[in-house]
Amino acid sequence: MTSIKDVAKAAGVSTATVSRVLANNAPIKTETRKRVLEAVAQLNYRPNLIARSLRAQKSAKIGLVVSDIRNPFFTAIGRAVEDASYEQGYSVLMCNTDENPEKEELYLNLLHDENAAGVIFSPTQQFSLASSTYKTKMPFVIIDRAVESKETDMVLLDNISAAYDLTVHLLENGYRKLAGLFGDVSTTGQERSRGFHKALKDYQLNPVAAYFVSPRIQQGYDATLSLLNGPDHPDAILTSNSLLTAGALQALRDKKVSIPNEMALAGFDETTWGELVDPPITVMAQPTEEIGRTATELLFQRIREPSRSPKTIILNGTLMVRGSSAKR
Amino acid sequence: MTSIKDVAKAAGVSTATVSRVLANNAPIKTETRKRVLEAVAQLNYRPNLIARSLRAQKSAKIGLVVSDIRNPFFTAIGRAVEDASYEQGYSVLMCNTDENPEKEELYLNLLHDENAAGVIFSPTQQFSLASSTYKTKMPFVIIDRAVESKETDMVLLDNISAAYDLTVHLLENGYRKLAGLFGDVSTTGQERSRGFHKALKDYQLNPVAAYFVSPRIQQGYDATLSLLNGPDHPDAILTSNSLLTAGALQALRDKKVSIPNEMALAGFDETTWGELVDPPITVMAQPTEEIGRTATELLFQRIREPSRSPKTIILNGTLMVRGSSAKR
DNA sequence: TTGTAAGCGTTATCAC
DNA sequence: GTGATAACGCTTACAA
Numbered sequence: 001m002t003s004i005k006d007v008a009k010a011a012g013v014s015t016a017t018v019s020r021v022l023a024n025n026a027p028i029k030t031e032t033r034k035r036v037l038e039a040v041a042q043l044n045y046r047p048n049l050i051a052r053s054l055r056a057q058k059s060a061k062i063g064l065v066v067s068d069i070r071n072p073f074f075t076a077i078g079r080a081v082e083d084a085s086y087e088q089g090y091s092v093l094m095c096n097t098d099e100n101p102e103k104e105e106l107y108l109n110l111l112h113d114e115n116a117a118g119v120i121f122s123p124t125q126q127f128s129l130a131s132s133t134y135k136t137k138m139p140f141v142i143i144d145r146a147v148e149s150k151e152t153d154m155v156l157l158d159n160i161s162a163a164y165d166l167t168v169h170l171l172e173n174g175y176r177k178l179a180g181l182f183g184d185v186s187t188t189g190q191e192r193s194r195g196f197h198k199a200l201k202d203y204q205l206n207p208v209a210a211y212f213v214s215p216r217i218q219q220g221y222d223a224t225l226s227l228l229n230g231p232d233h234p235d236a237i238l239t240s241n242s243l244l245t246a247g248a249l250q251a252l253r254d255k256k257v258s259i260p261n262e263m264a265l266a267g268f269d270e271t272t273w274g275e276l277v278d279p280p281i282t283v284m285a286q287p288t289e290e291i292g293r294t295a296t297e298l299l300f301q302r303i304r305e306p307s308r309s310p311k312t313i314i315l316n317g318t319l320m321v322r323g324s325s326a327k328r
Numbered sequence: 329m330t331s332i333k334d335v336a337k338a339a340g341v342s343t344a345t346v347s348r349v350l351a352n353n354a355p356i357k358t359e360t361r362k363r364v365l366e367a368v369a370q371l372n373y374r375p376n377l378i379a380r381s382l383r384a385q386k387s388a389k390i391g392l393v394v395s396d397i398r399n400p401f402f403t404a405i406g407r408a409v410e411d412a413s414y415e416q417g418y419s420v421l422m423c424n425t426d427e428n429p430e431k432e433e434l435y436l437n438l439l440h441d442e443n444a445a446g447v448i449f450s451p452t453q454q455f456s457l458a459s460s461t462y463k464t465k466m467p468f469v470i471i472d473r474a475v476e477s478k479e480t481d482m483v484l485l486d487n488i489s490a491a492y493d494l495t496v497h498l499l500e501n502g503y504r505k506l507a508g509l510f511g512d513v514s515t516t517g518q519e520r521s522r523g524f525h526k527a528l529k530d531y532q533l534n535p536v537a538a539y540f541v542s543p544r545i546q547q548g549y550d551a552t553l554s555l556l557n558g559p560d561h562p563d564a565i566l567t568s569n570s571l572l573t574a575g576a577l578q579a580l581r582d583k584k585v586s587i588p589n590e591m592a593l594a595g596f597d598e599t600t601w602g603e604l605v606d607p608p609i610t611v612m613a614q615p616t617e618e619i620g621r622t623a624t625e626l627l628f629q630r631i632r633e634p635s636r637s638p639k640t641i642i643l644n645g646t647l648m649v650r651g652s653s654a655k656r
Numbered sequence: 657t658t659g660t661a662a663g664c665g666t667t668a669t670c671a672c
Numbered sequence: 673g674t675g676a677t678a679a680c681g682c683t684t685a686c687a688a
């Protein structure tokens with residue numbers, strides 16, 4: 001591997017001079033610069049980033065810590081984070097926690113040990129800012145799931161309003177017996193449930209059911225089946241993420257429940273397929289691209305200025321009204 | 329930051345001893361080991377991986393270089409790669425090339441400069457093994473898209489057979505006027521087109537059309553519209569990835585073309601929504617989990633034994649017959 | 657069984 | 673303007 005020493009030798013200068021030419025941060029005689037650059041080109045020299053990181057005590061890497069990149073919501077965010085990082089010359093380490101606090105801890109430690117410049121982080125419910133890892137002062141930006149602290153940057157959705165609006169939409173369209181399926185592993189599910197209940201209360205109604213389940217397709221399916229078999233049959237189901245929506249839809253299809261006639265369906269998160277199914281699904285779309293990009297920008301701000309006061313950015317969802325919740 | 333020196337001082341030993349205790353690769357007096365481990369625990373010491381990488385001239389990171397992690401095929405592979413890497417104590421750098429050779433080059437260089445242990449790589453068509461980056465001898469495993477070389481490990485689908493089988497399925501079910509939509513950016517699309525044509529030839533038929541388009545939803549949509557508007561109306565469309573399938577489906581829905589009565593639809597890649605749409609879509613499912621895991625294992629093999637002779641592993645697709653290609 | 661010290665490839669400091 | 677050199681934190685000959 002060709003190192004800065006080889007370049008220095010080839011150009012007949014010291015390594016310091018090569019470094020300065022490349023960093024372009026000191027006056028260099030034009031003639032010298034030329035010789036150095038020629039040697040660099042000649043030898044196809046590329047600085048070793050590991051050595052640079054060791055010396056500088058920081059690296060151009062950020063961690064993306066989420067539960068599962070296969071959740072389309074996180075896929076989209078991940079891509080946006082990667083794009084924004086790429087533009088800044090940073091690269092992204094992908095870390096899936098599976099909602100497992102041990103994996104989470106392990107990854108945060110890893111990122112710390114790798115001298116990561118920062119972390120974009122959707123924490124498990126068990127995560128606590130008081131944990132030892134956090135004390136290391138790696139820059140964090142929390143996304144999707146609020147944590148109790150005003151000491152850290154966050155990019156969140158206004159979950160209560162979003163769920164409220166989605167619920168009101170169902171109510172305005174004539175549905176009265178609403179059931180909600182919420183993720184049980186994050187604050188997000190709880191907040192959306194709050195919005196759901198608030199809307200029902202404003203309409204002086206009670207929910208038929210509000211289930212907290214593991215936010216996966218299978219659980220959406222199972223929960224929907226149990227709603228269908230239960231005594232109090234809802235006329236609309238609201239789900240708090242796209243995996244639950246997919247499960248619910250599958251169950252309704254299997255049980256030949258007609259949508260929206262017998263049962264409306266509306267959920268969080270836009271997907272490729274939301275418009276492709278019949279009827280297309282009404283969703284509260286989250287601005288995933290914006291979340292990812294904003295979080296990354298916030299992170300870079302903090303990396304540059306560690307002491308700037310923390311910001312929480314609250315973004316709004318967009319209601320995409322489609323056939324699955326048509327007026328009855 | 330607490331370093332090995334601090335631990336050494338606290339334990340009253342040299343840094344070498346601390347290193348040995350932690351690496352567990354040399355005889356250490358029990359008493360000494362105990363003192364060292366206590367100091368480690370006391371100080372909450374964690375070895376700096378950057379320094380370790382610099383010293384060892386390699387890192388526990390691998391690159392995942394694909395066109396776009398949002399393609400569900402790559403999302404699934406990415407997750408499998410991450411899982412397999414995690415088990416080996418490696419972490420994964422996510423690199424999206426957008427089929428752009430410049431981004432690809434840049435990322436390969438970055439991985440090189442980061443001393444990445446290896447790369448799992450779905451190359452653009454322009455990529456050439458002769459390129460300078462490859463000469464650096466970073467371990468590669470090529471996935472999804474064959475390259476001309478028997479010098480590198482690959483994990484591929486038997487695209488020709490898979491496309492052949494999918495086409496035969498349509499033919500066996502009574503469809504005769506077949507159109508194919510294939511990705512134009514990779515060898516994959518070409519191979520699938522070959523299988524498509526081969527099957528038609530075996531049935532002594534000609535395709536109605538075979539389009540090569542950018543493998544994205546919009547292009548699937550546009551191509552399908554032009555098929556519908558064209559003179560020779562197909563009775564079945566075969567697509568070479570799930571984005572094209574989604575676009576085609578959207579177009580058929582918009583034009584109120586009944587599936588499968590007026591037009592069958594079948595494509596590559598399983599998705600969340602394949603079963604949710606009505607009718608559900610017949611697909612040639614790729615074993616994404618297995619591709620990702622196999623590629624990662626192959627990569628680790630090569631990292632351990634750089635000189636072992638290259639392997640190409642060809643996996644088979646699984647035909648999932650569903651309503652969109654029902655017998656006519 | 658343990659310590660000393662060299663060296664991985666950079667860059668910043670201090671001389672000149 | 674440029675060159676020596678120390679230092680970043682770790683591991684591994686080589687010595688003892």
